Amino acid sequence: MINLTNIEKVYRTSSIETLALNNINLNIRKGEFVSIMGPSGCGKSTLLNIMGLLDEPSKGTVELDGQRVSTYRDRELARLRNEKIGFIFQSFHLINDLSVVDNVEIPLLYRSTNGKPRQTYAKEALEKVGLSNRIKHFPKQLSGGQKQRVAIARAIVGKPEIILADEPTGNLDSAMGNEIMNILQGLNDEGATIIMVTHDENMAKRTHRLIRLFDGTQVQ
Amino acid sequence: MLSNYIKIAWKVLLRHPFYTFITLFGISLTLTVLMVLTSFLDHLFGSHYPETKRDRSLYIMQMRTQDSTRTGSSSGPMSFKFLTEYAKSLKTAERVTICTFVNSSNAYVGSQKIKLNTKYTDADFWEVTEFDFLEGKPYNEQNIANSDLVVVITDDFKKQYFGNVAESVIGKDVEIESIHYRVIGVVKGSPVTRPFTYADVYYPYTTPKSNYQRTGMRGGYVAILLAKKTSDLKTVRDEFQSHIARIPLPGVEDGYKYAYVEVKSEPYVENFVGTLNGNKGLKTVFFGIIAFIMLMLIGLPAINLVNVNVSRIMERASEIGIRKAFGAPVRTLMWQFIIENLFITLIGGGIALVLTLIVIQLINSSGIIAYADLTINLNVFLVSLLVCLVFGLLSGVLPALRMSKLKIAEALKA
Numbered sequence: 001m002i003n004l005t006n007i008e009k010v011y012r013t014s015s016i017e018t019l020a021l022n023n024i025n026l027n028i029r030k031g032e033f034v035s036i037m038g039p040s041g042c043g044k045s046t047l048l049n050i051m052g053l054l055d056e057p058s059k060g061t062v063e064l065d066g067q068r069v070s071t072y073r074d075r076e077l078a079r080l081r082n083e084k085i086g087f088i089f090q091s092f093h094l095i096n097d098l099s100v101v102d103n104v105e106i107p108l109l110y111r112s113t114n115g116k117p118r119q120t121y122a123k124e125a126l127e128k129v130g131l132s133n134r135i136k137h138f139p140k141q142l143s144g145g146q147k148q149r150v151a152i153a154r155a156i157v158g159k160p161e162i163i164l165a166d167e168p169t170g171n172l173d174s175a176m177g178n179e180i181m182n183i184l185q186g187l188n189d190e191g192a193t194i195i196m197v198t199h200d201e202n203m204a205k206r207t208h209r210l211i212r213l214f215d216g217t218q219v220q
Numbered sequence: 221m222l223s224n225y226i227k228i229a230w231k232v233l234l235r236h237p238f239y240t241f242i243t244l245f246g247i248s249l250t251l252t253v254l255m256v257l258t259s260f261l262d263h264l265f266g267s268h269y270p271e272t273k274r275d276r277s278l279y280i281m282q283m284r285t286q287d288s289t290r291t292g293s294s295s296g297p298m299s300f301k302f303l304t305e306y307a308k309s310l311k312t313a314e315r316v317t318i319c320t321f322v323n324s325s326n327a328y329v330g331s332q333k334i335k336l337n338t339k340y341t342d343a344d345f346w347e348v349t350e351f352d353f354l355e356g357k358p359y360n361e362q363n364i365a366n367s368d369l370v371v372v373i374t375d376d377f378k379k380q381y382f383g384n385v386a387e388s389v390i391g392k393d394v395e396i397e398s399i400h401y402r403v404i405g406v407v408k409g410s411p412v413t414r415p416f417t418y419a420d421v422y423y424p425y426t427t428p429k430s431n432y433q434r435t436g437m438r439g440g441y442v443a444i445l446l447a448k449k450t451s452d453l454k455t456v457r458d459e460f461q462s463h464i465a466r467i468p469l470p471g472v473e474d475g476y477k478y479a480y481v482e483v484k485s486e487p488y489v490e491n492f493v494g495t496l497n498g499n500k501g502l503k504t505v506f507f508g509i510i511a512f513i514m515l516m517l518i519g520l521p522a523i524n525l526v527n528v529n530v531s532r533i534m535e536r537a538s539e540i541g542i543r544k545a546f547g548a549p550v551r552t553l554m555w556q557f558i559i560e561n562l563f564i565t566l567i568g569g570g571i572a573l574v575l576t577l578i579v580i581q582l583i584n585s586s587g588i589i590a591y592a593d594l595t596i597n598l599n600v601f602l603v604s605l606l607v608c609l610v611f612g613l614l615s616g617v618l619p620a621l622r623m624s625k626l627k628i629a630e631a632l633k634a
Contacts, residue, residue: 083547095539098224102224
């Protein structure tokens with residue numbers, strides 16, 4: 001499903017060159033639940049960003065469903081992200097000026113989904129994460145766990161095949177973290193491919209496969 | 221999607237009331253100036269009282285004669301005789317009026333002097349124009365043929381001369397420059413900005429001092445040609461030019477030997493521009509200057525707004541990152557920010573519209589321009605709307621470009 005070959009990522013400033021990822025080779029199969037672990041600054045989020053087409057590698061190739069994406073233009077990459085990938089971020093990244101339902105609708109805005117079905121899909125997604133009673137609330141009126149559930153609803157509303165979660169439980173207490181993890185496992189059971197960056201060994205143990213990074217290199 | 225954009229734009233406005241106030245203040249003030257300017261241009265050039273048929277009128281304001289080397293020239297209004305021969309005789313025009321421009325005169329009420337602007341006209345003047353007769357009626361061909369000493373006066377002059385009287389002054393006597401005239405009609409005055417129709421007192425051209433019998437081509441008269449419909453303007457103009465082509469050349473006028481004669485019949489705007497200077501290409505210069513002033517009035521505040529908008533980019537970086545991550549292409553995001561900016565500009569435009577109504581009301585009632593009738597009509601409104609859109613685009617595109625080019629991963633870190 002996702003195939004990374006000889007991926008290298010270098011961050012350059014005028015005076016410093018930092019190797020964030022070095023020779024990463026990775027194959028994620030359809031339906032897998034993979035966790036990525038490693039110390040802070042080892043390149044986990046960079047790897048996730050490259051897999052999610054949010055960032056470009058300095059070297060190497062990224063294939064999604066057997067297609068090389070390096071030659072894709074902005075519009076094609078945007079379409080792929082929109083249709084195939086859902087993102088969950090540690091700090092939720094909700095738009096505070098929009099209501100819960102409007103936030104969840106965002107991925108559908110960039111498809112030809114009309115207003116009414118868009119709202120129906122958003123409500124269904126919110127129902128799935130147990131937040132159907134909060135659709136008119138604004139992010140600032142929600143707890144951390146509720147915000148992350150809104151973020152999950154937003155990630156799944158477009159029914160993507162892949163969900164990329166960057167420390168989805170990082171800002172939550174363990175009870176809430178477990179609840180989020182249960183939701184992710186449920187989504188995986190329904191067929192979604194999930195790749196999750198985490199610092200938490202216990203969460204990682206609940207996934208099918210663990211990838212460890214150290215200083216930008218895959219060690220396990 | 222549009223409602224999503226507008227919701228965001230509204231929330232962004234509410235987020236920082238002070239910034240919003242500064243932004244809207246700048247936009248409103250700029251647009252108010254532009255709207256008042258547009259309204260004034262419409263007042264100058266549009267079809268308004270009493271020249272409501274300007275859209276099918278051609279104006280003949282001056283003739284220009286040149287010597288054989290084209291190094292010397294002379295220009296000015298024409299004689300009644302000349303216009304009768306070359307303009308009044310037009311077959312394609314529905315009607316032609318010959319009148320003087322504005323002349324100065326004095327009248328006295330007791331020892332108090334009233335400064336007057338007067339105009340000599342033919343009877344067709346009242347058909348080509350559409351004056352509101354508050355009392356009485358216009359003079360006709362018979363009055364002119366009889367050289368009747370009759371006048372049409374404005375309501376303002378009536379008030380000055382007869383006092384604030386409610387009763388009719390038709391048939392009453394008015395003494396101007398020691399000549400007694402009988403008031404035959406009272407009209408609502410024409411604004412001073414419409415020199416072809418503006419005056420306080422209108423005389424038939426056969427009354428004394430009109431110089432209508434002057435021979436030669438030059439004199440103190442101008443003319444308005446009224447076409448049957450707008451599409452006939454070219455035909456009328458062509459016929460008039462064919463008449464002008466019949467003028468025997470070379471000739472002598474008041475000792476000046478001329479070899480070329482140029483008399484134009486033009487729509488009001490072109491005629492107006494032509495009077496500023498006889499040079500060719502002046503129209504382009506005139507409209508160029510107007511466009512430049514408009515652009516500066518829009519451009520400078522727009523640049524300022526661009527700076528404000530760009531400085532607020534980082535505040536929206538996270539949102540841009542989110543939208544891009546979930547599939548927003550660069551072009552769609554650009555449109556989002558342009559639409560947001562247009563939305564804000566239209567709010568500013570709405571405020572400006574109210575301010576403009578207040579300003580033009582003040583101008584109209586101040587008496588700075590006699591009989592001023594500045595309005596916000598459909599033309600002014602549409603131009604103002606266009607100005608708002610141009611302003612919104614000018615101030616929105618650059619920030620939108622900057623915003624949409626942010627790298628997703630970096631934007632999400634913001």
